Amino acid sequence: MNKFLPLLCTLLPIAPGLAAPTNTVPPRPNILFIMADDHAWQAVSAYGEARHLNQTPNLDRLAHEGMRFDRCFVNNSLCGPSRASIITGTYSHINGFYNNSNCRFDGSQTTYPKLLQQAGYQTALIGKWHLESDPTGFDYWEILLGQGIYYNPPMIRNGQRVKYPGYVTDIITDRSLDWLKQRDTNKPFMLLCWQKAPHREWEPALRDLDFDHDRTYPLPETLFDDYAGRGLAEHEQDMTIAKTMRMKADCKLVAPGDLNPEQKTNWDAYYEPRNQAFLAKNLTGRALVEWKYNRYVHDYLGCIKGVDDNVGRILKYLDDTGLASNTIVIYSSDQGFFVGEHGWFDKRWIFQESARTPLLIRWPGVVAAGRVNRDIVCNMDLAETFLQTAGVPIPERMQGRSLLPLLQGATPADWRKAFYYHYYEYPAFHRVRPHYGLITDRYTLAHFYAPDVDYWELFDREKDPGEMRSVFGEPAYAEVQTNLMQEVVRQRQVLKEPDVEDPKVFGQTPKKP
Ligand code: CA
Secondary structure (H helix, E strand, O other), rough: OOHHHHHHHOOOOOOOOOOOOOOOOOOOEEOOOOOOOOOOOHHHHOOOOOOOOOOHHHHHHHHOOHHHHEEEEEOOOHHHHHHHHHHHOOHHHHHHOOHHHHOOOOOOOHHHHHHHHHHHOEEEEEOOOOOOOOOOOOOOEEOOOOOOOOOOEEEEEEEEEEEEEEHHHOOOOHHHHHHHHHHOOOOOEEEEEEEOOOOOOOOOHHHOOOOOOOOOOOOOOOOOOOOOOOOHHHHOOEEEEOOOOOOOOOOOOOOOOOOOOOHHHHHHHHHHHHHHHHHHHHOOHHHHHHHHHHHHHHHHHHHHEEEHHHHHHHHHHHHOOOOHHEEEEEEEEOOOOOHHHHHHOOOOOOOOOEEEEEEEEEOOOOOOOOEEEEEOOOOOOOOOOOHOOOOOOOOOOOOOOOHHHHHHOOOOOOOEEEEEEEEOOOOOOOOOOOEEEEEEEOOOEEEEOOOOOEEEEEOOOOOOOOOOOOOOHHHHHHHHHHHHHHHHHHHHHOOOOOOOOOHHHHHHOOOOO
């Protein structure tokens, strides 16, 4: 009756000392993958970040009823590249989507939606896609134009342009629920509900503008980082709250142009008196940075409140229809985000706030409730997880690994101990130099190699969790450094990284300094 169980016995040896999974895997479960855009793990309350930035009760429900992954990383911390890697299960140098400035996704590649569609799943993508070419492998797709806008967003539905009034997170959820309601109930489904929020410029639902009652947010310890102890890349970047964050659009001194008159009235009723009070103070220096930080965090967390509330709507629908018991629900983000750490917003770096992303998976009857997993997992693992779950053979080309044994509570003995990372885009938009490296449970190794630089950094996160001081070259770390540098060479070979790159992978021709 179930061809999948013998496969499991062959592929998933149980590590010595670990209990065998008690749960069997039901055949062809539904897959509902909700992904946010730029949602920092620090802003999911289930992760318990020290600042207690916010409460996300619906996301926390997924953690409490399923598994919370504490070490999930992305291979290239940028919207388009991470999405291309998620959909193909491959690194950027394999799928060809290196950056957001000159890449177009080759939709003829093998992706898990295509393979699931061929295996009889109904497949749908609703929300932000941002890979330039039309989606392939979906029975139904409805995507935002490019990056998308927050209010009254135009969308493209199976090739036809449509426009909906309202707030983008609500609309993507409405469209997802509508699709679920009309689907063929005789077939399993795979729905990708990919939200735009909380991407820059962080514009919340108008009903949520006063959600925090003018709270003053705790400052991160490193808001005024001077980048001492690190190299040229950290000193040269252009992504600080102090200098890069714009007063008008980012800090809401000017309303976005896509609001209708009624929406504009509601927007102004919230922001105008607060903006006037701010302007009257003539803040400068640190006080100005602290004000910008607070406005940014308010807007960012307001967007996340909209995502969390809409995840609650989806979970309620699954409960009400009885779908919850045979539907895997995945919540993740295309990468992490800096919420003021190092004085930054945005992502891109190999550092923990950026390369690490939230991952919550609920699968009743298979994943024991309330489990926490600390193995090193990644965005590319999802493709193989979905395929194995559906009983579909995994293509050789894919470079992740199925999470199914981890979900069942039995990590294979040969699970990865070091994760390879590679970021390319430079100089636009934030002048973060291309770098590659490794992340282990304790160390971060980074090689900044272009343009016209060649230096390494090593961080001991056990002693320096904020990654503030590179210990590369220090005698005490000689052995660790040698081992990690050998491992990064080995992984580059295994992953088929080219030795010499075409400068086009950076997105723009790098300028000579
Ligand atoms: Ca993103």
